[in-house]
Amino acid sequence: MGHERGGESRQEREQERLQENGRPNRREFLAGSVGALAAARINKNFGGVSSLSREGAAIEKAPTAAAPLRVIIDTDPGVDDALAILLALRSPELQVEAITPVAGNVPLDFTLPNALKLVEIAGRTDVPVAGGARHPLVRKLITGERVHGNNGLAGVEFPEPKIKPVAESAPEMIRKIVKANPGEITVVAVGPLTNVALALRDDPELAAKIKAIVIMGGSLSGGNVTPAAEFNLYVDPEAARIVFDAGVPLTMVGLDVTRKVLFTDQRLKALETAKNPSGIAAAKIMAATLEHLNRGPHPMIEAMHDPLTVANLIDPGILTLKDYYVEVETEGEFTAGETIGWAYGPARGSAPMALADKHEGSPVLATEESFKANARVAVEVDAERFFRLLLGRLTA
Numbered sequence: 001m002g003h004e005r006g007g008e009s010r011q012e013r014e015q016e017r018l019q020e021n022g023r024p025n026r027r028e029f030l031a032g033s034v035g036a037l038a039a040a041r042i043n044k045n046f047g048g049v050s051s052l053s054r055e056g057a058a059i060e061k062a063p064t065a066a067a068p069l070r071v072i073i074d075t076d077p078g079v080d081d082a083l084a085i086l087l088a089l090r091s092p093e094l095q096v097e098a099i100t101p102v103a104g105n106v107p108l109d110f111t112l113p114n115a116l117k118l119v120e121i122a123g124r125t126d127v128p129v130a131g132g133a134r135h136p137l138v139r140k141l142i143t144g145e146r147v148h149g150n151n152g153l154a155g156v157e158f159p160e161p162k163i164k165p166v167a168e169s170a171p172e173m174i175r176k177i178v179k180a181n182p183g184e185i186t187v188v189a190v191g192p193l194t195n196v197a198l199a200l201r202d203d204p205e206l207a208a209k210i211k212a213i214v215i216m217g218g219s220l221s222g223g224n225v226t227p228a229a230e231f232n233l234y235v236d237p238e239a240a241r242i243v244f245d246a247g248v249p250l251t252m253v254g255l256d257v258t259r260k261v262l263f264t265d266q267r268l269k270a271l272e273t274a275k276n277p278s279g280i281a282a283a284k285i286m287a288a289t290l291e292h293l294n295r296g297p298h299p300m301i302e303a304m305h306d307p308l309t310v311a312n313l314i315d316p317g318i319l320t321l322k323d324y325y326v327e328v329e330t331e332g333e334f335t336a337g338e339t340i341g342w343a344y345g346p347a348r349g350s351a352p353m354a355l356a357d358k359h360e361g362s363p364v365l366a367t368e369e370s371f372k373a374n375a376r377v378a379v380e381v382d383a384e385r386f387f388r389l390l391l392g393r394l395t396a
């Protein structure tokens, strides 16, 4: 994703200059205090026209087995996480440097052993697994057992893992790998963004060294936990705010596209032809998931959120991306975790209260001139192309 190298190095030089003057740069400021984020938002200066505007164009060059994309998978397995991890581990175009579980779909007491089990099932115990955050930054943990079952893998019991997590925590592992390989690592975050936010917050230098962050999360077309918020953003909106504000090239794969890739009975039949351990495990998990989602008064169909996010790294033709300036709602009484996307400026915040300081103006986040995208948002998906890749890799 080297499309912003020139801009980044200018940004780096500017940061160094600010640091020499002893003043905190924007990243340090943001990293210093979650509470300061709201104040910082008002003073944003996006500084120029987006260099990302290539709507609908095939932006990414597909990685190959000879030149794989190096990724860290931050995840909360999780039924769809499990398929995403197995897909990644069976795809030579991706070099998985580490897996960093976080609390989300189920507590860390399940997501961490689940990640270890999946690495063993895939025969990829060479991939380090580092345990991450047990709780969101400032909120109580909300989990998703309704979809993922009590153990996060739809209740399917796999053997207890023999391998152990590495000594480093997830944020430490992310920092260590990124710093050892500046500009090389893409962080694929398919759970709540707590680990990634902690890594960024603890090291203001880190963001400039990350090649890209690709998240499953958010939505510009309504949520799934609430009418406003998608699950990962709902669980830790403050962490998401830090990640969106970090200045790292960011791709958002949200419900706008993931709710269009649904795992049907017919697709289960295709998956059940798998003869390899990863495909067999995926088929067991999906059979149990479909069984349990179809029960009860409100049958659901499982969307392949996380596998879609990973699949587009392997085949960038699956998703169509469009530039947006995205803000994360953190203060709403009913809307925390909502992602608001502006396609063009001016970008305005909510109108000020009538009884507030009479000198306070309407918070303009960016004017028409200063507007700049901070994310490429997936807006369309080729669902057939995605399922061909997913089922092909898992059954091969």
Ligand SMILES: [Ca+2]
Residues within 6 Å of the ligand: 075, 076, 077, 078, 080, 081, 105, 190, 191, 306
């Ligand atoms: Ca997930």
